[in-house]
Amino acid sequence: MHDVDELINNVRHNEQIALRFFDIERCILSIGRCDQFVSTLTKEVQKQFSVPFVWVNLINEAPLAHLVESLDKSTGLKDRVLFTRRSALIDAIGVGNKTVLVNQNVEKYREITPSVYRGIIGSVAISPLTMDGEIVGLFCQADESPDRYDPYTKDTFLLDQLAIKISICLSNVTAREKLEYLATRDPLTGLLNRRQLELMLDREFARSKRQKRDLTVVFIDCDAFKSINDTLGHNCGDEVLEYIAKRLLKYIHKQGLAFRFAGDEFVFVTPGKSYDQAISIAESIHDYLQANPLRYRNNLVPITISYGGASVISDSPSSYKQLLKTADERLYHYKNNRKRLVPTKVFKFLNKIR
Numbered sequence: 092m093h094d095v096d097e098l099i100n101n102v103r104h105n106e107q108i109a110l111r112f113f114d115i116e117r118c119i120l121s122i123g124r125c126d127q128f129v130s131t132l133t134k135e136v137q138k139q140f141s142v143p144f145v146w147v148n149l150i151n152e153a154p155l156a157h158l159v160e161s162l163d164k165s166t167g168l169k170d171r172v173l174f175t176r177r178s179a180l181i182d183a184i185g186v187g188n189k190t191v192l193v194n195q196n197v198e199k200y201r202e203i204t205p206s207v208y209r210g211i212i213g214s215v216a217i218s219p220l221t222m223d224g225e226i227v228g229l230f231c232q233a234d235e236s237p238d239r240y241d242p243y244t245k246d247t248f249l250l251d252q253l254a255i256k257i258s259i260c261l262s263n264v265t266a267r268e269k270l271e272y273l274a275t276r277d278p279l280t281g282l283l284n285r286r287q288l289e290l291m292l293d294r295e296f297a298r299s300k301r302q303k304r305d306l307t308v309v310f311i312d313c314d315a316f317k318s319i320n321d322t323l324g325h326n327c328g329d330e331v332l333e334y335i336a337k338r339l340l341k342y343i344h345k346q347g348l349a350f351r352f353a354g355d356e357f358v359f360v361t362p363g364k365s366y367d368q369a370i371s372i373a374e375s376i377h378d379y380l381q382a383n384p385l386r387y388r389n390n391l392v393p394i395t396i397s398y399g400g401a402s403v404i405s406d407s408p409s410s411y412k413q414l415l416k417t418a419d420e421r422l423y424h425y426k427n428n429r430k431r432l433v434p435t436k437v438f439k440f441l442n443k444i445r
């Protein structure tokens with residue numbers, strides 16, 4: 092009779108856990124954005140199972156690399172998501188690809204633990220997250236008490252079940268995010284594409300007029316790019332574009348957004364910045380590129396750019412299209428005025444290696 096009671100109790104207990112799993116799954120299944128997914132998932136598990144610390148480690152390479160940028164920007168997720176090297180994930184989980192419980196030498200797992208939890212965790216359950224059979228992340232639950240996830244007394248079956256459900260939902264959400272990423276980005280440089288530029292300008296132009304707040308756009312074009320392509324090859328041309336894009340992102344940082352417009356033309360938009368402020372950003376990018384040629388195989392490829400800008404306050408355009416047109420015309424004016432000067436450096440270099 093005692094055995095039967097215990098059996099019934101176990102069934103009830105498992106049924107309760109299954110219901111909580113169902114609640115968690117219901118909450119995360121239809122989420123389309125990864126930041127919301129991580130946020131809801133970790134909060135739900137915390138709530139349903141009263142776990143004090145819950146976080147996710149995601150791999151910082153394909154197939155999840157496209158998430159790094161957006162999740163890194165989400166300040167609310169700082170303690171809930173970490174991007175980690177594949178080898179650190181595999182070291183933590185071992186070859187069994189099953190949940191691992193740890194309550195000794197927890198410091199060994201520093202790399203996969205958010206800095207705020209280091210030193211206060213007594214035990215942790217680390218479950219693998221997989222996509223197409225490959226490990227892509229870890230789902231971690233931790234407690235101050237060393238007994239909560241004791242490897243000698245606790246079973247991991249239910250934690251493995253939960254990790255499988257989370258993995259399925261993660262596959263869904265990343266597939267959706269990837270589609271959105273591909274639709275909005277230039278595949279070579281990762282910058283936002285021209286369509287996104289137009290959508291942003293349409294929105295920001297109206298806001299700028301309404302609030303009488305400046306909005307500046309700046310075109311940037313690589314000088315003699317075709318000759319670099321023709322002399323050093325298309326791969327080198329691609330690297331030049333990626334190099335410029337990286338610098339552009341670094342200089343724009345939180346001041347605005349950068350886009351690849353077409354071919355070797357880029358645009359950046361700085362809401363709230365005056366014409367002079369935006370042009371000084373372009374000058375800094377220009378000076379950096381001029382002083383730091385791209386290393387390509389055994390060559391140091393000189394890169395120079397031309398730029399031209401326009402702003403809502405100083406140019407009073409009637410539409411965002413006119414704002415773009417004015418900036419583009421200034422770029423070509425700038426380019427033509429100095430065509431015989433700066434690009435000569437590039438041509439001289441290219442002639443030497445021809």
Ligand SMILES: Nc1nc2c(ncn2[C@@H]2O[C@H](COP(=O)(O)OP(=O)(O)OP(=O)(O)O)[C@@H](O)[C@H]2O)c(=O)[nH]1
Pocket residue numbers: 279312313314315316317318320324325326327328329332353354355
């Ligand atoms: N490598 C590479 N080349 C590209 C890409 N997209 C466009 N191009 C090439 O970029 C070149 C742009 O040529 P132009 O507009 O004449 O540019 P340019 O030689 O810099 O001339 P100026 O602007 O007058 O200095 C063309 O030859 C395109 O084929 C790309 O994604 N990768």
